Structure formats: structure tokens, C-alpha cells
Amino acid sequence: MYDPLRDKNPGCNAPYPASYWAELGQDRASCPALQQNCTADVVVIGAGYTGLNAARVLAERFSQQVVVLEAHQPGWGCSGRNAGFVLKGTGRLGAVQLTERFGLETAQACYREYRQAFEQVATLCQQGAIDCQAQSPGYYKLAHQPRFLPLFEQQQQLLNQYFGEQLQYLSQAELQQAHLADQQACGALLDPDCFGLNPLQLALGYSRLAEQAGATIYGGSPVLGWQTLQGLHRLQTPEGSVTAKKVLIATNGYTPKDFHPLLNGRILPVQSSIIVTRPLTAAERNACGFRDQPIVMDTRALKYYYRLLPDGRLLFGGRGAIQGRDADKPRYQQALLAAMCRSFPALNGIGIDHQWSGWVAVSLDDMPHLYQAPKDSCYAGVSYAAGYCGSGLSFSALAGQRLAEQAMGQSIPNLPCYQRPLPAFPFAPWRRLGQWLYYQWGRWQDQRP
Numbered sequence: 300m301y302d303p304l305r306d307k308n309p310g311c312n313a314p315y316p317a318s319y320w321a322e323l324g325q326d327r328a329s330c331p332a333l334q335q336n337c338t339a340d341v342v343v344i345g346a347g348y349t350g351l352n353a354a355r356v357l358a359e360r361f362s363q364q365v366v367v368l369e370a371h372q373p374g375w376g377c378s379g380r381n382a383g384f385v386l387k388g389t390g391r392l393g394a395v396q397l398t399e400r401f402g403l404e405t406a407q408a409c410y411r412e413y414r415q416a417f418e419q420v421a422t423l424c425q426q427g428a429i430d431c432q433a434q435s436p437g438y439y440k441l442a443h444q445p446r447f448l449p450l451f452e453q454q455q456q457l458l459n460q461y462f463g464e465q466l467q468y469l470s471q472a473e474l475q476q477a478h479l480a481d482q483q484a485c486g487a488l489l490d491p492d493c494f495g496l497n498p499l500q501l502a503l504g505y506s507r508l509a510e511q512a513g514a515t516i517y518g519g520s521p522v523l524g525w526q527t528l529q530g531l532h533r534l535q536t537p538e539g540s541v542t543a544k545k546v547l548i549a550t551n552g553y554t555p556k557d558f559h560p561l562l563n564g565r566i567l568p569v570q571s572s573i574i575v576t577r578p579l580t581a582a583e584r585n586a587c588g589f590r591d592q593p594i595v596m597d598t599r600a601l602k603y604y605y606r607l608l609p610d611g612r613l614l615f616g617g618r619g620a621i622q623g624r625d626a627d628k629p630r631y632q633q634a635l636l637a638a639m640c641r642s643f644p645a646l647n648g649i650g651i652d653h654q655w656s657g658w659v660a661v662s663l664d665d666m667p668h669l670y671q672a673p674k675d676s677c678y679a680g681v682s683y684a685a686g687y688c689g690s691g692l693s694f695s696a697l698a699g700q701r702l703a704e705q706a707m708g709q710s711i712p713n714l715p716c717y718q719r720p721l722p723a724f725p726f727a728p729w730r731r732l733g734q735w736l737y738y739q740w741g742r743w744q745d746q747r748p
């Protein structure tokens with residue numbers, strides 16, 4: 300598997316991963332490769348949620364001539380292979396941590412931005428602009444140890460009082476009797492709004508909207524070379540090139556090694572892996588206590604997440620291998636299966652029909668950053684959005700919009716995630732070692748009562 304910390308070349312036009320989403324048999328994108336030398340007002344690199352939304356806004360609102368260069372096909376990266384949780388947040392900082400770090404007023408402003416992103420996706424689904432099989436809402440954050448319950452009460456109070464939320468606190472008995480019979484959960488916080496959807500359909504829908512707005516998307520067109528001369532950027536692909544004054548980098552967790560000085564050493568690509576069972580029988584659903592179509596995540600340092608899919612299968616995800624070359628080793632799938640069965644013993648021995656992994660972009664300070672190089676620097680005209688830490692489905696669409704607005708000289712909200720570049724990882728060449736140490740600590744931490 301392509302490993303962004305090792306490989307300088309992201310590959311070219313690889314098939315979509317063998318995910319549940321890709322195998323549902325829906326339409327696939329087949330954008331042609333760039334086969335000429337051309338110019339554009341703006342080039343967007345990467346056709347995931349971020350890049351596609353930036354391209355649409357640039358074409359639609361600012362009448363720019365936009366070219367999108369994608370190594371494979373739209374949605375091939377994280378955007379077409381994630382778990383499909385539409386959440387009101389991004390990064391790893393919740394409202395409590397944002398408040399502790401930046402104070403209440405700034406935390407509220409960040410949260411408004413995250414909420415706006417969530418509502419944009421929810422509205423798209425409700426209005427049917429993109430048919431992505433949105434399920435009925437209900438997001439459960441599970442406490443895997445009783446020591447998280449006081450924190451849940453604090454979160455509920457803060458979010459309901461100061462952030463306009465209506466979270467519900469559920470004791471273990473309430474959770475198991477009326478919502479979900481997860482044997483590992485000691486209680487939960489329920490957000491009644493967040494929901495699950497088909498992430499690949501969403502990406503393909505964004506791709507269609509960007510093209511309808513006038514953007515040109517090239518698939519099978521990895522950027523392999525980059526020259527800057529007198530304020531013009533010339534991006535080289537295997538069979539062509541594009542020259543433009545402005546370049547938006549939207550490659551996120553799939554950014555190749557040494558791709559651009561603005562991003563080098565600032566992202567830790569971390570594998571998240573998913574398994575999908577065969578459809579559960581009515582008896583199994585009953586035993587697991589599934590009543591609706593919940594989306595669920597726990598409080599572990601090495602988190603597990605799961606959801607019931609429209610056809611009754613259980614999608615279960617968590618940490619994957621550290622190195623790309625180990626992605627398909629059976630032990631990672633077995634570890635997820637074992638964790639799933641600890642939560643739902645009734646599923647012991649169930650068959651797994653799908654399994655895949657993807658790279659999420661972790662930032663050093665646990666939050667995303669959108670950054671534009673200064674006008675007087677040698678990178679003038681280049682900007683990026685990255686570092687959503689595995690929670691970017693909703694935020695990436697707004698990040699794409701903000702990237703476009705910023706590139707066109709418009710002011711964007713004055714928030715911490717829009718003010719500074721991604722911080723550089725200290726000892727960047729040793730990021731994998733740091734990740735391995737974190738996993739050892741996380742395993743110990745997650746078992747601590």
C-alpha cells in the first residue's frame with residue numbers, strides 16, 4: 300500500500316480500494332488524464348472533499364478557470380473510503396479542550412464554524428443535491444471506563460449551556476436498555492443530530508457539482524514535478540503540465556514524501572482500518588440492542604468506531620498498521636474483529652465481507668490548519684488545508700470553501716485553525732517511532748481503570 304512517509308510518487312490511476320462503498324456497484328468517476336501543456340487561473344491538487352469543494356467555489360462564485368489534478372480518481376483517498384460519520388467537529392479537540400486552550404469566546408467561534416460545516420452537509424443531503432444514503436441521526440460517544448463519566452457530565456453541561464447543543468447523558472443501564480447493548484460501554488453522550496452517509500457517493504456528488512460549475516478535473520494525473528518561476532507555478536504530470544499563479548494543495552493524509560516545503564514534516568499520516576460484516580440477522584441485531592442506525596465512537600486513546608449500515612451490516616473501525624507495507628496483514632483485521640466481539644459477544648464467529656484502510660492526516664497540535672504562503676515569499680500563490688486528524692468529512696467542505704475565498708483575497712474568519720501554518724513535528728524523520736511509542740502508551744492508558 301502507498302505510504303506517504305516513504306513514497307514520493309502517489310501512484311497513477313489505481314482502482315478504488317475494495318471497500319464496501321466501492322463495491323456497492325454505484326457509478327464510478329472516470330476523469331481523463333491531462334495530456335497537454337495548459338494554463339489555468341488556479342490549480343487544485345487532490346480531488347477529495349477539500350479539493351473538489353475549493354474547485355467548485357472558485358468556478359461558481361469567482362468565475363475562475365480551475366484545473367483539478369488527481370493522482371487516481373475523485374474520492375480515491377480518504378474521502379471515498381471513510382466511515383461516513385457526519386460530525387460537528389474536526390481534529391481531536393472537543394469543545395472542552397478548545398475552551399481550555401483558547402478561552403470560551405474563541406472556542407465558541409471555532410464551534411460555530413464546525414457547526415456550519417456540519418449543516419452544509421446535512422442540508423445537501425436533505426435537499427437531495429447529492430444522494431448519499433443519509434441515515435437517521437444519533438451519535439453515541441461511549442465511555443469505555445467509568446472515569447470518563449464525570450467528563451461526559453462536564454461536556455454535556457458546557458455544550459448545552461454555551462454551545463447551543465442538546466446532548467443527552469445516558470447511564471450504562473439507560474444506554475443498554477433503550478439504545479445499544481455494547482458490553483464495553485459504561486455510559487454515553489448522545490448527540491441527536493449527527494448521522495452516517497455513504498462517503499464515496501458524497502465525493503462523487505461533489506465531483507459532479509464542481510464539474511457543473513465549470514472546473515476541469517483530470518484523473519490519473521499525479522503531480523510529480525513542481526517548478527516556480529517569476530510567480531508562476533508549473534505542475535508536471537506524467538503526460539502534461541499546467542501553469543498557474545495560484546495552487547491549492549488538497550492532498551492531506553495522502554501528501555507524498557517531500558512533496559512541498561510548506562508541508563514537509565508537518566503531517567503524520569496514520570492508518571485507520573475498517574471491517575464490514577455480512578448483514579446481521581434479526582436475532583443478532585436484537586442481541587446487540589440495535590434499534591436505529593447509530594453512529595458510535597469510544598473514548599479510548601486508540602479509538603474504535605462503528606455503525607450499522609443501511610443493509611444491516613456492521614461497519615467497525617479503528618487503528619491500523621503503522622507502516623503502509625503492513626496494511627493487509629491479517630492481524631489488524633483480527634484485532635478489530637476481536638474488539639467488535641468484546642462489545643457484541645453475540646457476533647462471535649461472524650464473517651467479514653470487506654476490509655480496507657486509509658491514511659488520516661494527524662497534526663502535532665490536534666487541529667486542522669489552513670494556510671496561505673505570504674505574498675512576498677518564494678511560495679506566493681500556494682495554500683493548503685490539512686490535518687483534520689481523522690475527522691474531516693463535514694469540515695473539509697467548508698475548508699475547501701475557505702481555501703477558495705482566501706485565494707481570491709477575501710477575508711475568512713479569524714480562528715486559530717486559519718491563523719497559523721501546521722506546526723512542524725520535532726524530529727520529523729522519527730515520526731513513526733513517536734507513533735509506535737504513542738500506541739504503547741495508548742494501549743496501557745486504555746486498560747487503566
Ligand SMILES: Cc1cc2nc3c(=O)[nH]c(=O)nc-3n(C[C@H](O)[C@H](O)[C@H](O)COP(=O)(O)OP(=O)(O)OC[C@H]3O[C@@H](n4cnc5c(N)ncnc54)[C@H](O)[C@@H]3O)c2cc1C
Pocket residue numbers: 309344345346347348349350368369370371372373374375376377378379380381382383384385386520521522523549550551552553554555571572573616656657658659687688689690691692693695
Ligand atoms: C478509514 C477512515 C475512516 C474515516 N472516517 C471518518 C468519519 O467517519 N468521519 C469523518 O469526519 N472523517 C473520517 N475520516 C477522515 C476523512 O475521510 C478525511 O478527513 C477527509 O476525507 C479528507 O478529505 P481531503 O479531501 O482533505 O483528503 P483526501 O480525500 O485524502 O484527498 C486527497 C487526494 O489527493 C490525491 N493526491 C495525493 N497526492 C497527489 C499528487 N501528488 N497529485 C495529485 N493528487 C494527489 C490523493 O489521491 C487523494 O485522492 C476517515 C478516514 C479514514 C482513512
